[in-house]
Amino acid sequence: MLDTVIPRMILLRTTGVIVASLAFGCSSDKAEFGPPKQLTKEQRPTVWDASNQDRLGLPDMRGTAGVAAAGGAAASGAGAGGGGKQWGGTTPDGWESQPANPARFRDAQWKIAGQPDTDIYFTASVGGGVTGNLTRWYRDQFGQPTVPAPEALEIVELAGGTGRLADITGTFQGKAGWAALIAFRWQGEQVTSLKFTGPAAIVKAQRSAFLEVAKSLRQASASPNPKAPPIEPGQPLPPNHPPMGDGTPSPVHGAAPHAAPAAAPAASPFTATIPTGWTAKAGTSRALHHTFGSDGEVYVSQLGGGLKPTLDIWRGEVSLQPMSDAEFQALPKAAFLGDDAVLLDLQGNFQSMSGKQIQGARVLVMARVDSNSITFAKLVGPAADVAPQVDAFRTFCGSVRRKS
């Protein structure tokens, strides 16, 4: 009868669904490649024997060996995530600089003279996250029962930024009476740290020297050929070089650009010769973004809109009134992107639209109308820091080129 059959049908259907689900849900541990297909090499352009770095789009992890310290400073070669930059810092009295060891992610190293048990090294931008590292340092290496939150730790200066200090004492890898000072800062999963381990008495005695080193660490350009300009993130690689690791964001399937490979530098559509003393700024969306001095920065960017209104907006950032047409026409010209551009040189108390403030600032802008947008280079900083950079800025602007 229908009434008695329907429950049976529901049961049958449910069983069928479950069987089908199991069949679809439980994947097999065996599979077969499909039949071979013959294609031309044009259809499947293939780079054989590519290195892991090229194949996986990894940054240049293992660069040349470090440069030995000289002149009272420790310095390194290419470091992990360092984008092929050297790291350098002061070497206090009683410390001995050691060659960097990029293969062990040590971008700069020191020891205390005559104390072979001491180990001091700097590691730039390596993954692992701050929580994971604190756990590793406190619990795994020193056996501490509790791991503090990073916000609870002392604030210190590290490599041109603000970081925290982990000060740990205890048994380190089976050695009682040891201590560690670890200055660290983080951005996302990337952690930069200066770590000092050794007998507790030595570590504590060297605390102030350690903090000085942490404060002094800076990234500097390096090139195997001292006459060659440094390679910027995003700059074209030599011909026939697999174009990975240049930081070019890779788009995916019709949507917005894909995330760049892990730890790859930001994309830059421009190339330029970077003046000495400028330091590439990480984690920025602006092109050729560099810092200099105490609070100076320079970058290249683009905006929509007319040239004069845009220049007037920048004048407004230092509380200056809009220009008259005559003043606009009289602006000096200089080379930028291979053509003439107007040069704006402003002074005053700077306040950007993003809220950044600099008292007694000087602003240099090189801008040109480019197609239907404005392409410009802008340098902002304390007037005292900017003054020695004026010529460098003009030279820099003259060297800016679009990547082909």
Place this chain on the structure above:
Amino acid sequence: VKRTAPPDATWPASAATAPDAAPPPSTAPKTAVVAAAAPPRARGLGPAILGFLGSMRLAMWLVLLLAALTWLGTLAQTTRSTYDVQREYFESWFVLAELELSFWGKPLWFRTDGTPFALRIPLPGAYPVMALLFANLIVGGLLRMKWQARNVGILVTHVGIALLLVAGFVKLHYSWSGSLMLYETPADGNRAPGRNYESSVFRSFQEFELAVLREVGDRIEERVVPESALYGARHNGRVTVRGEGLPFAVEVHHWMDFAKVVPKGPNFTATNPVVDGAVLMEDKHPPGEQPEAGRETAGCYVTIVGNGGERIEGLLWGFERQPFDRQRYPLTFTIGGERFGLDLRHTMYELPFALRLDKFQKLDHPGTLTPRDFRSFVSVLGDGQPRTAEVFMNNPLRQDGYVVYQASWGPQNMAGPPWFTGLEVSYNPSDIWPALACGVIFLGLLLHFVSKLRRFLGSSTHDALAKRALDRAATGGNAS
């Protein structure tokens, strides 16, 4: 009015009047009669199955299930990508739907690990539900439809709904789509090496495949296995892939749908194998970012086991480089003196023609860099003379059964010109079926409405109403 209306016997409602029933003597409109003949009493399993498949009760439950799946699937999209939810809820046979218990956006209960508690509701996926609905439509129509001229509209409407379901089935199983990204071809012919200026290959948005390649003379021999065959390698699983004539097997393990590769540094302990200094890790969307499967890159580890017992460990990541670089960089290894490549990549589809981007045009809103129009000027390269076409929003290129849409452009970091274009390529045999189905449904409803109207105009009810209206007009509106 004599009515026989068992709760399960009203379909199709308007066609259910018993053929031998006398015209209703009352003033009630004839069309209001919804009495239906009872379904044939079941005699044996076959008729019982047919009776069940064609029942209104089943239709009601199926529609309720579809509503529940749609609601739960929509909620799931707050934390999962649309693609994943579509696959899990709407293209599957079975789903364990999650419903977070909350009030006004605030979770009511939490698990011990602090995550909100969610009910897990086992439900059939929308796939079997819609298949049953299709069967229900057909069987119900056949069993209950009165084959009379006045029911043509109902019949046509049912055909339209069935066509809509068939279109969905064909799209699911026999269509594919992906992206093709091309750089503007330099006018001076000075092409940058590796860049994708013209191509006859497009790549799936979300799906991956594992390909084994080898050079055979001046050609490349390629074999592929789809990612769905490798899902057994998720978590702690391991899938062994073989190919006829290949001197090795590939053991795939640690499969991750969304992976990233990072250099293994000293600051973290890798839970996955480290291969040549690199480690594969599960990735996740940044907080606040709507999950999007198109941004998820699959990855896995492989162990290549030669027939002679050799073992080679490798790491694969389906990183996409087009249009900056059209080349692929497979994991290269040598077995038995022969070189092979293993490549994890987005599923690649061949077009019967090639496309070249001759020019890309982007027009901005005044005073901004926000585009108000962007379009691609392409050449279609086939066997004959190339033909040019303009692809822009709502103006796709149709060629050999494929449809090419304007989807995106770049670089969006101020680097153009030169620009590149992002085209969506779609192949769908049922492309216009939904539009046809809507037309058929419209026609069916129109026929049904006209049929009803005609019957009403010829009915005694209409006559009575007309007479009453005339009386009212004659008495100056005072007739009651």
